Amino acid sequence: MKELQWEKAAGNGLLNRRHLLQLGLTGLGAAGASAAFGQDAGAILQIPEWSRMPGANASAYGERSRYAGDLQRMAGTPDPIYPGGGSSRTPLQFLQGTITPNALHFERHHAGIPDIDPAGHTLVINGLVRQPLAFSYENLLKYPMVSRINFLECSGNSGALLRGGNADGTAQSLHGLLSCAEWTGVPLSTLLDEAGVSPEARWVAAVGADAASMGRSVPIEKALDDVLVALYQNGEPIRPGQGYPVRLFCPGWEGNISVKWLTQLKLMREPAQFRDETSKYTDTMPDRSSLQFTFPMGVKSLITSPSGRMNLPRPGIYQVTGVAWSGHGAIRRVEVSADGGATWAEAEMQAEPGDKALARFTIPWEWSGGPAVLQSRAADSAGNVQPVRDEVLAARGTISFYHNNCIQSWGVDDGGAISNVYV
Amino acid sequence: MSMSRRTAAWGRILALLLCAGWLAPAGSQEARIQLGTPIDEDQLSGFDLIAAPDGSGMPPGAGTARQGRSVYELNCLRCHAVNGEGVSGNTVIAGGDMRSEESPLRTVGSYWPHASTLFDFIRRAMPADAPKTLSDDEVYQVTAYVLFLNGIVGEDESINSETLTAIAMPNGDGFVDHSHLH
Numbered sequence: 001m002k003e004l005q006w007e008k009a010a011g012n013g014l015l016n017r018r019h020l021l022q023l024g025l026t027g028l029g030a031a032g033a034s035a036a037f038g039q040d041a042g043a044i045l046q047i048p049e050w051s052r053m054p055g056a057n058a059s060a061y062g063e064r065s066r067y068a069g070d071l072q073r074m075a076g077t078p079d080p081i082y083p084g085g086g087s088s089r090t091p092l093q094f095l096q097g098t099i100t101p102n103a104l105h106f107e108r109h110h111a112g113i114p115d116i117d118p119a120g121h122t123l124v125i126n127g128l129v130r131q132p133l134a135f136s137y138e139n140l141l142k143y144p145m146v147s148r149i150n151f152l153e154c155s156g157n158s159g160a161l162l163r164g165g166n167a168d169g170t171a172q173s174l175h176g177l178l179s180c181a182e183w184t185g186v187p188l189s190t191l192l193d194e195a196g197v198s199p200e201a202r203w204v205a206a207v208g209a210d211a212a213s214m215g216r217s218v219p220i221e222k223a224l225d226d227v228l229v230a231l232y233q234n235g236e237p238i239r240p241g242q243g244y245p246v247r248l249f250c251p252g253w254e255g256n257i258s259v260k261w262l263t264q265l266k267l268m269r270e271p272a273q274f275r276d277e278t279s280k281y282t283d284t285m286p287d288r289s290s291l292q293f294t295f296p297m298g299v300k301s302l303i304t305s306p307s308g309r310m311n312l313p314r315p316g317i318y319q320v321t322g323v324a325w326s327g328h329g330a331i332r333r334v335e336v337s338a339d340g341g342a343t344w345a346e347a348e349m350q351a352e353p354g355d356k357a358l359a360r361f362t363i364p365w366e367w368s369g370g371p372a373v374l375q376s377r378a379a380d381s382a383g384n385v386q387p388v389r390d391e392v393l394a395a396r397g398t399i400s401f402y403h404n405n406c407i408q409s410w411g412v413d414d415g416g417a418i419s420n421v422y423v
Numbered sequence: 424m425s426m427s428r429r430t431a432a433w434g435r436i437l438a439l440l441l442c443a444g445w446l447a448p449a450g451s452q453e454a455r456i457q458l459g460t461p462i463d464e465d466q467l468s469g470f471d472l473i474a475a476p477d478g479s480g481m482p483p484g485a486g487t488a489r490q491g492r493s494v495y496e497l498n499c500l501r502c503h504a505v506n507g508e509g510v511s512g513n514t515v516i517a518g519g520d521m522r523s524e525e526s527p528l529r530t531v532g533s534y535w536p537h538a539s540t541l542f543d544f545i546r547r548a549m550p551a552d553a554p555k556t557l558s559d560d561e562v563y564q565v566t567a568y569v570l571f572l573n574g575i576v577g578e579d580e581s582i583n584s585e586t587l588t589a590i591a592m593p594n595g596d597g598f599v600d601h602s603h604l605h
Contacts, residue, residue, distance in 0.1 A: 079511075081502050081510060081511055081514065081551070082511075082513065082551060083551055083552050085551075110548070111548065111551065111554065124462070124467065124470065124471070125459065126462075126464060126467055126471060131459075131461050132461070132462050132463065132464060132467070133459030133460060133461060133462065134459060134460045134462045135458065135459050135460070136460075139458035139459075140458075142456060142458055143456055143458070144456070191459065194455075194457050194459050195459065205473055205475075207472070207473065207547075211548070211554045211555075212547065212548040212551075212554065213472055213547035213548060213554075213555075215473065215543075215547070219602050264470070264471065264473075266471065266473055268473075268475065268479075269477075270475065270476065270477065271602075272473050272475050272543070273475065273476050273536070273537045273539060273540050273543075274540065274543065274544070275540050275543070275544035275548070278535055278536055278537065278540050278598075279529070279531075279534060279535055279540070279544075282598065284521075284527070284529065288521045288522065288527065288597065289597055289598070289599050290534075290594075290597055290598050290599065291598075291599050291601050292536075292598045292599065292600055292601060292602075293600055293601045293602035294601045294604075295601075295602065398526070399526050399527065
């Protein structure tokens with residue numbers, strides 16, 4: 001046990017990689033290992049049944065293995081007062097890597113998902129331009145495209161945790177308005193150049209073709225920088241819930257500025273002051289002033305496993321893993337604590353973190369069987385460090401709930417049950 | 424094929440593409456794809472619904488709160504209830520006070536910085552179960568009514584593009600623009 005002491009990376013069981021490898025070699029195994037081996041190291045292995053007969057034929061559209069678990073988004077119940085309004089959340093705790101499968105990408109709609117026939121869809125650019133233009137979907141597909149892997153996060157994500165109270169949920173229910181995909185489309189700057197942006201134009205008002213004609217204003221600097229008129233998501237045409245046939249995509253910025261079902265871009269001197277950039281998506285501070293146009297999503301991370309409502313079956317080794325992201329750049333570092341923030345150890349990144357993309361971190365942890373509080377803390381390439389909840393509360397109070405990027409704490413009790421806790 | 428004949432062949436292909444409108448020359452060297460169809464702002468009068476604080480995009484028309492009461496009863500009451508009291512958290516559209524001791528109730532009257540947003544939003548998105556079914560006059564009327572419920576205009580004040588955009592909302596100076604901080 002003396003050896004174990006110096007191999008520890010931080011308090012309450014966080015280990016460094018070297019230590020984990022050593023445990024493997026000395027045959028201690030991992031609590032999460034498969035039943036075939038970990039449970040019964042003496043078993044004589046056999047060629048399994050499925051290796052003795054032909055399998056199913058190739059199929060037109062792939063399905064997950066029936067043994068892989070039932071991965072579902074979590075959608076709210078429909079409300080007749082709010083037709084089509086609501087959201088569905090990504091099951092973050094069951095995913096690995098950084099790309100969200102399209103069928104599990106989170107959604108937030110203000111008036112439902114329109115059933116758009118692209119043959120009847122038009123994208124108009126007007127306002128302060130040399131020449132107003134209309135683009136058909138067919139013609140948009142003919143432009144040279146670029147691809148970017150970027151996260152998308154609703155600015156209301158994790159909002160319930162600021163107010164405290166009963167937030168006994170899962171990574172999905174508390175933080176599932178977060179996804180990451182490869183977005184492919186035409187740089188907005190290409191289309192704006194074609195229309196000829198007039199020098200007085202400072203904002204681009206973007207409008208969707210849904211029943212709410214959702215609108216958001218984008219500053220011209222961003223519009224000419226990295227914004228996409230996106231047509232593809234992870235290689236296939238954008239799905240209806242993500243804005244088929246075409247959506248705006250503003251990397252790193254609060255989700256609803258990436259207007260779905262994009263049908264109009266109007267160049268203006270001032271913001272349009274849409275309802276969804278005044279009444280909503282604004283943050284009222286304790287002094288009752290309200291912050292408007294808080295665009296980049298703050299640096300943030302989240303342990304996805306083990307996480308809320310999971311159970312650790314027995315003391316032993318676990319991989320603590322999660323995702324980190326920042327609207328200000330790339331993730332530089334993620335630290336993990338198992339003692340509620342008293343001591344921290346740096347986690348490994350599973351791949352080189354991308355700009356404004358999810359990054360996956362992992363660190364081995366030996367659960368002693370006693371209480372623990374697991375936390376992760378991210379830092380980004382712009383020098384921002386993820387704050388603790390108390391810092392966020394001290395700075396902004398609890399009147400508003402958007403743009404919460406505080407550290408999530410998962411409490412582990414002596415029985416191994418995990419739940420959201422406030423520390 | 425000699426070099427010059429090959430160049431000539433490419434020249435003909437490029438010329439054909441240009442005629443078909445597939446490519447348009449931009450500058451002396453490069454050819455760019457330009458596939459937007461030129462249109463007139465006139466063609467957008469029923470399409471561009473953006474009604475901004477500077478009055479741009481506000482259509483002709485006018486209405487008073489007295490006229491708007493019946494528009495409200497027919498089209499809004501079922502979800503926003505009597506006096507805009509709402510039937511759920513997100514349907515309260517009147518009342519509130521940003522200076523209250525407790526967490527303030529934020530509504531059109533207490534929170535919204537611009538009156539134009541009310542016209543803009545109702546015209547594009549309300550009634551939620553039948554958006555874009557009101558005439559522009561009806562939108563002005565019901566806009567006046569919601570402002571009246573919030574004590575911002577009188578019952579017989581005529582609301583049109585000019586009077587609407589001249590309104591100073593109670594929380595008009597309550598917002599801090601963060602857009603430069605990125």
